[in-house]
Amino acid sequence: MAVAEPGRAGRVDDEGITWQRPSSRLLRARRIEAGLVTGLVMLAAGLIGGLAGSAALGLGIALVLLGAGLVSERFLARRVAAWGYAERDEDLIVRRGVLIRRQSVIPYGRMQFIDVTAGPIERSLGLATLQMHTAAAASDARIPGLDKAQAAVLRDQLATLGEAQAAGL
Amino acid sequence: MTSPPSPPGGGAAGSRDDGAVWHRLHPLSPVIRAGRQFVTIAIAVLVLFVANQHHADNDLVIDLIVLGVVLVGGVISWLVTRWQVAGGVLRIDTGLLRRESRRFPLSQVQAIDVIQTGLARVLGLAEIRLRMAGAGASEGRLACLPRAEAEQLRERLLSMSRAPGLAAAGTPAARPGTGSAAGGSAPPGRATRQDAAPQGAAPQGTAGQSATGQQAGAGAQASERQLFRVRAGRLAASIAASRAGAFAAIVIGAMAAVVATTGKPGILASFLPFGLGIVLAVWRQFNGEYGTVIAAAPDGLRLRSGLVETTAETIRPGRVQAVRLVQPLVWRAFGWCRLEVDVAGPRQRRENKSESQRLRAVIPVGSLAEADQLLGELLTARPAPTRRAPAGARWKAPLTYHFLGWDGDDRYVVASRGRVCRKTTWVPLEKVQSFRWVQGPVQRRLGLASVHLDVAGKRVAASIEDRGAAEARDILGRLPALARAARSRG
Numbered sequence: 001m002a003v004a005e006p007g008r009a010g011r012v013d014d015e016g017i018t019w020q021r022p023s024s025r026l027l028r029a030r031r032i033e034a035g036l037v038t039g040l041v042m043l044a045a046g047l048i049g050g051l052a053g054s055a056a057l058g059l060g061i062a063l064v065l066l067g068a069g070l071v072s073e074r075f076l077a078r079r080v081a082a083w084g085y086a087e088r089d090e091d092l093i094v095r096r097g098v099l100i101r102r103q104s105v106i107p108y109g110r111m112q113f114i115d116v117t118a119g120p121i122e123r124s125l126g127l128a129t130l131q132m133h134t135a136a137a138a139s140d141a142r143i144p145g146l147d148k149a150q151a152a153v154l155r156d157q158l159a160t161l162g163e164a165q166a167a168g169l
Numbered sequence: 170m171t172s173p174p175s176p177p178g179g180g181a182a183g184s185r186d187d188g189a190v191w192h193r194l195h196p197l198s199p200v201i202r203a204g205r206q207f208v209t210i211a212i213a214v215l216v217l218f219v220a221n222q223h224h225a226d227n228d229l230v231i232d233l234i235v236l237g238v239v240l241v242g243g244v245i246s247w248l249v250t251r252w253q254v255a256g257g258v259l260r261i262d263t264g265l266l267r268r269e270s271r272r273f274p275l276s277q278v279q280a281i282d283v284i285q286t287g288l289a290r291v292l293g294l295a296e297i298r299l300r301m302a303g304a305g306a307s308e309g310r311l312a313c314l315p316r317a318e319a320e321q322l323r324e325r326l327l328s329m330s331r332a333p334g335l336a337a338a339g340t341p342a343a344r345p346g347t348g349s350a351a352g353g354s355a356p357p358g359r360a361t362r363q364d365a366a367p368q369g370a371a372p373q374g375t376a377g378q379s380a381t382g383q384q385a386g387a388g389a390q391a392s393e394r395q396l397f398r399v400r401a402g403r404l405a406a407s408i409a410a411s412r413a414g415a416f417a418a419i420v421i422g423a424m425a426a427v428v429a430t431t432g433k434p435g436i437l438a439s440f441l442p443f444g445l446g447i448v449l450a451v452w453r454q455f456n457g458e459y460g461t462v463i464a465a466a467p468d469g470l471r472l473r474s475g476l477v478e479t480t481a482e483t484i485r486p487g488r489v490q491a492v493r494l495v496q497p498l499v500w501r502a503f504g505w506c507r508l509e510v511d512v513a514g515p516r517q518r519r520e521n522k523s524e525s526q527r528l529r530a531v532i533p534v535g536s537l538a539e540a541d542q543l544l545g546e547l548l549t550a551r552p553a554p555t556r557r558a559p560a561g562a563r564w565k566a567p568l569t570y571h572f573l574g575w576d577g578d579d580r581y582v583v584a585s586r587g588r589v590c591r592k593t594t595w596v597p598l599e600k601v602q603s604f605r606w607v608q609g610p611v612q613r614r615l616g617l618a619s620v621h622l623d624v625a626g627k628r629v630a631a632s633i634e635d636r637g638a639a640e641a642r643d644i645l646g647r648l649p650a651l652a653r654a655a656r657s658r659g
Contacts, residue, residue: 105604136602136623
């Protein structure tokens with residue numbers, strides 16, 4: 001069961017799973033988020049440092065934070081690239097993480113409901129996050145950075161599959 | 170809507186009538202509901218009285234006002250609450266300003282509990298709780314009914330929830346149509362069940378000892394087969410040997426030492442609530458698990474327990490999400506263990522936070538042989554966690570390595586972990602909600618990975634920890650298909 005409108009170029013891994021990737025705009029969205037957070041923290045910490053100590057101290061703090069923001073940006077690309085999902089006949093696989101790598105298998109029949117959310121930054125880039133919920137609180141199946149139309153298609157597909165294969169608790 | 174068609178006394182004769190009749194709760198219900206408040210206030214007054222003997226009067230008045238408000242609220246709540254069973258659905262209407270009508274499809278019931286607080290037992294009343302799968306609010310409460318009637322209603326609700334085609338798989342096929350068909354087919358079975366139900370059960374409420382009450386109840390329900398009964402002495406000893414018990418002993422010992430050395434008991438006044446809380450926690454555990462009796466009945470596994478407040482639960486077959494065997498360090502020396510089951514739905518005592526990590530204990534404390542026997546009743550097969558973790562796991566988990574292991578067949582997966590407290594979890598594959606493969610940085614260096622099997626609820630996951638990377642891959646590749654086969658087998 002392939003997605004009607006595949007995301008980014010699927011990549012086949014050594015187990016024969018064709019991974020679908022989030023949109024390339026996800027990296028941009030993450031960069032904007034990181035930039036905003038860094039900017040705000042810089043401003044706040046720099047002001048506090050500047051007012052409480054000297055102007056040089058405030059500037060120094062701000063520069064250190066800017067450096068930290070730039071370093072974290074280096075890791076963003078790898079984190080975004082780690083996301084992937086694959087629709088198989090009976091279940092959905094989602095993988096993520098660089099430092100701690102995770103891979104979840106969720107049978108369609110276990111799906112309780114599906115959320116599609118989009119924050120302001122995601123929305124401005126035409127992205128959405130899709131999340132599936134099962135009866136288990138520990139299940140995590142979140143796919144960020146889907147194209148809005150693609151998210152809607154995927155949601156409907158998953159809902160149909162879930163209904164067809166639904167199983168009791 | 171504030172004047173129900175049923176006369177106020179209708180509750181007593183309720184369950185013999187046609188299902189569609191509206192029933193009331195017992196008129197003494199507000200007293201029971203205020204009872205918990207009453208006990209709390211009594212303790213608070215006592216503490217205040219001991220702590221500062223002069224200023225207690227003012228607080229007492231406030232407490233009495235609180236009690237009065239609670240009572241009046243209870244009476245109003247009783248006046249506007251009514252319930253009926255019709256078409257395979259239990260319906261509870263309540264609320265004065267904000268009317269609330271809740272429907273509980275009986276085919277979706279996970280378990281039904283009959284609970285008696287100490288006060289309720291004196292008055293011969295009992296509360297019924299329906300546990301549905303889902304979050305905290307999805308709990309149906311009927312508090313309170315006369316005890317005999319509560320037992321009958323439980324039997325009846327259970328028999329309706331087991332109606333053919335509905336209960337077997339617990340499928341979400343609770344369509345109104347099939348539900349009403351089930352309700353229609355129920356009356357014959359219901360009638361016979363009522364004949365078999367204990368008529369002499371009501372006076373038990375006045376019997377002080379729960380053990381005798383449970384004995385009588387067990388004797389009257391001839392279809393039951395008793396599987397396990399906890400020994401009171403062993404329970405007390407096991408609690409003393411547990412973390413909570415040891416903590417309580419240390420605190421009490423420290424208090425006694427302080428009093429002995431200083432000779433002034435007054436010093437402790439400010440610590441009294443703290444000490445009381447610890448003692449209460451231990452007492453609550455003892456009270457809750459005292460006299461636990463497990464019996465197999467056609468409608469499921471029956472659990473009865475409690476010293477002052479008694480609880481009777483029925484866990485329907487096929488509703489067990491996971492079974493866990495817990496063996497704390499000290500208990501292992503005595504060959505004791507604890508067996509817990511996980512049933513979907515909220516825990517029955519939400520106010521007890523320390524217990525929320527814990528599941529319903531079917532064996533609060535027992536020998537391994539007893540646990541093994543009950544496991545045989547709960548599971549059709551019992552794989553043992555014999556597949557040890559690879560040697561590399563020693564570096565990642567030097568302590569827990571000793572007990573790390575898993576195994577599985579085509580129905581169950583078992584995984585064990587823990588060093589101080591060994592926990593072995595069995596999960597039926599048909600209940601698994603999702604599979605998670607996780608590899609942390611240390612694990613990657615050592616070529617290891619873990620696989621978690623999540624079941625409904627947030628308390629249990631069978632964690633197959635620290636397997637070789639290839640084996641973990643293989644588990645993740647194989648288990649979903651096995652689980653699918655188990656689900657379709659039903």
